[in-house]
Every structure is written in structure tokens, then in C-alpha cells.
Amino acid sequence: MHNHPVYTDNDPQTEYSTLNLGPTHPATHGVFQNVLQMDGERIVSGVSTIGYIHRAFEKIAEHRPYYQITPLTDRLNYCSSPINNMGWHMTVEKLLGITMPKRVDYMRVIIMELARITDHIVCNSILGVDTGALTGFTYMMQYREAVYEIYEEICGSRLTTNIGRIGGFERNFNKIAFDKIRNFLKIFHVGLKEFESLFNRNRIFVDRTRGVAEVTAEAALSYSWTGPILRATGVDYDVRAMEPYSSYEDFDFEIPVGDNGDVYARFLVRNEEMWQSMRIIEQALTKLEKEPSDIFHADVPAFYLPPKEEVYNNMEALIYHFKIVMGEVETPTAEVYHAVEGANGELGFYLINDGGRSPYRLHFRRPSFINYQMYAPMSQGMLLSDAIINMSSLNVIAGELDA
């Protein structure tokens, strides 16, 4: 056996090699293509290609009545669909000038925070998988399952939820749903603590993530970053605190920030956000007890579908049902921008309405799309293995990236 030459990191290479990372690569968790110029293990430059699952949602939305656009928003960030659904409902309610009863706001807050938890569970446990620790992932998935069972109890579906309606919820939360929420809080307190003790001070994990893909606050703001990855750089911008929607101003919670914006800081920020989400849900459950327990939608008969048995037995309900389904309801000619804090950052809905049954123009400000554009520039000079965990900690969701 003769010795094979071993290249070290500092050896000059005579030529760069091209690596097609994706479109379907097991390490990227989604349809992402990056054509990388590699100098050994190090990335010299990269070009991202996106759009593989572009489904023209903005165009489709121009031909659909408002309530049929909710299922489209499901398929943006499908790890936290309820936030997208409710962001859209609140946009339309803002356009129509509907104010929600407090109880509906609190119910929405519970669902949105549960969705944020599931999204962060997926992101952080997958980050563990990408650094070689599968254990955390297998444990955390059961908590996501617990949240999906709550969704199932409330709206009947799990992933693409289509939860809630314009004007409130389609039905009240039943006792089983509340029991499941309380039970989830109880088990997840234990589970998240366990997860943190597996990772936060784990030598291998910290060595693997600390100092990887550091981003300054200036660069992050110049690239219009939002969400946990922006907060990991030290900027405390959170839509829930800056422009409270759905009565977030009634809640007491903190916005965690990181120090240097590296993968480890993003991991810690997301973990802390899950604790804060649980805090919010606990407060919401307490607040709900003081509200009348039979209110689950606003009193807006012209926009909220009446119950089916009333449609058959009540003339007014039948008229409203017909008007809503046929799009005969007057809507104001106006433009509205509404932003919610999605799991990945500021999810904005820019809606131009001309008074018709469907939007004249609807634009989604998708945080994944805007966050991802820094990926290729920031990968320069990075090791390939670091670029992989950088991608999973950006938590780019292909559905939201490509719309």
C-alpha cells in the first residue's frame, strides 16, 4: 500500500471544483439548489437557485374570494400554518374594519403561539440532526405531535390547517381541546428542559455551532432580516411587541436577543422563544376564564358564514350565506399592509382591494424569501459542513421561499 496524498485545508488547489448542492439533497431539508465553487472543503462562491416549487399564489389569489385564500396561506410556511392563516384573517378584518372580541383574540394567540413552538421545535431539533445528534429530534417530535392533536381537535386537520375564519373561529374550542392544551404545557415544560440540557452546554454541539456564520446587526438589517435570526444578532425587533395585533399588548412576555448572530445564538433565541410562547399561552388560558365562554367569533353576519342549520331554517342566515359565498358583499376600496410575527420573521400581507370579491393585488412579504438571499454571500469562505447547519438554522421553508 502506498500513501495516498492527503490534502489539508491550507494546501493550494490547482482548480476549483463545482458542487451542485441540491435541488434535492438529504442535508438541505427541502428543494434548494446552490451551485458552489469549492476549494477542497471550503466554499469559494455560491449561487442560489430558487423557485422549484413556485405555485403562483399571488396570481391565484387575484381570482379567489377572500375566504378561499386562507388555504393558500397554509402552504407558505407549512411548519406553522396557523400563523399564516390568522395573519391573513387579520388582514381582511383590518380592511373591513372588524374588531374582534377579546376572547377570539386570546384564542388566536394560543393557536399562534402553539404554531410558533412547533416551528421552532422542527428548526432546533433538525439543527441537532445536522450536527449529528438524532436523539433530540426523536424526542421533540412527540411534542409536535401533541400540538398537531390540538389542531385536530379544533379544526380537524394537522399540517395545512385552514384554521379559523374571517371574523373568528368556525367553532368553539371544546373541553378536550383545552385539556390537550393544558396537558401540552405540562409535558412540554419537561420536554424542553430535557432538550436544552441535551444541547445547550453540550461540548460537541457548542463547538460545532459557536462562531459559525456570524452576522452583524448592520448586515442583517441591510438584508432586511427579521425574526429569530435577526434577534440573534442583537436587534430586538418583534412585530408582536412593536405593532401588537390580536391583543398581544395584554400579555407579559420578553423578546430574547442573541449576541453575535451565529448558529448557536439563533438556537438559543429559538429555545427561549418557546419558553416565552408557553408563558403567553398560560396567560391566555387564565384570561380566557374571565371571558364569556360562548363567544368564538365577531358579530359580523355579512362576512362570517352562519351555521348550516340556520341557513336551512332562517331567512336572514340564508341571505347572508348566499351573499358571502357568491361574493356579493361590499368591501372598501383601499390598500392595507398587515404584518404578523411569523415563526421566521415578519410575515406581511399587502392587499390592494378594488371593492370586488377577490383582491386586486395581494403580495406576501415572505420572511424565508428575504432571509435566504444572504445565504450564498455569507457562505463564502465557509466550510461545506458549516454551510449545511447555517441553512438549517436559517429555517428556510421551501413553501414560503417560493410561494
Place this chain on the structure above:
Amino acid sequence: MGKIANEVLIKKLADKFPGQITESNQDYGLLSVETSREQITGVLSYLKTDSELKFTFLTDITSVHYPEQEKQIGVIYHLHSLTTNTRIRVKVFLSADDVHIPTATTLWDGANWMERETFDFYGVIFDGHPDLRRILNVDDMTVFPMRKEFPLEDPNRIDKKDYFFGR
């Protein structure tokens, strides 16, 4: 610092760019102003760098098409001042046969993909953009699909026409 009142914003912009800024609406408290493409770079950089306004955060760039207008294509910028928590919307309208506008990538790195998306769907050409290619659609597409002349469904289909519903 508190939110900047829309009146203050309008006045500051009108003083700085006399006759170049028109208010388009204040729907739901968010001020929309309209300007020309000759002024847009100046307006954006003034909004970004002014020591009181500090609209340092580019939220979004997008576009809209009004086929019945003389200037059909609108380019819409959403800016956010994180220090004062104020948002502003800036619009520029362009005629369909001359859809050139200066790029905003000189002010924000994040404008890059937003402008590529706008180009991809509306054909707006951002002069000075470092890499103006299609982004979500396939490269050999020849049209700009979000323009209103492209219907989503088969135009010969009549079962969804409004007159069936008494409109």
C-alpha cells in the same frame, strides 16, 4: 421615540422635495406617497439617512399593474423606521413601454431579490441592479405573468361569468 405623525412626514418630504411628492392615501394610518422615478433614489436615501426619520429598514418592494391607467406599472416600496416604529409606503408609476427605474440595491443589500422578483413578475427593469435575472419563474419564460393581461383561467370558459350571478 414615538411614532412620527403622518402630517409631519408629509411636511418634511414636501419641504425637501417641493412639488415632487404627492400624497396618495393614508389608509389605516399608513402614509402612502407617490413620486417620480427621477426622484425615487433621492427620496429613499433621504428617508433612510435623515436623522429624525431613520427609515433604515426596507420591508418590501413589490409591484402592481393597472392596465387602464396611463402609467400602468406601479413599483411600491414599504419602509420601516425601527427607531420610531413608523411605516411609510412609497410608490412610483411607470408607463408600460418604458419600465425603467433606478435600483435600490445601492441603499439596501436586501433589495436585490425583491427587485428580481418584481422584474420576474412585472418586467420592471431596475437600472444598476447587479444581477437582474428571473428568480421564481423559469429562465426562458418570455412574459411577465402577474400583469393583468394574463388571465389565470381559460378565458373561453363561461360557467364562472358574472352574469350568471346577476352581476
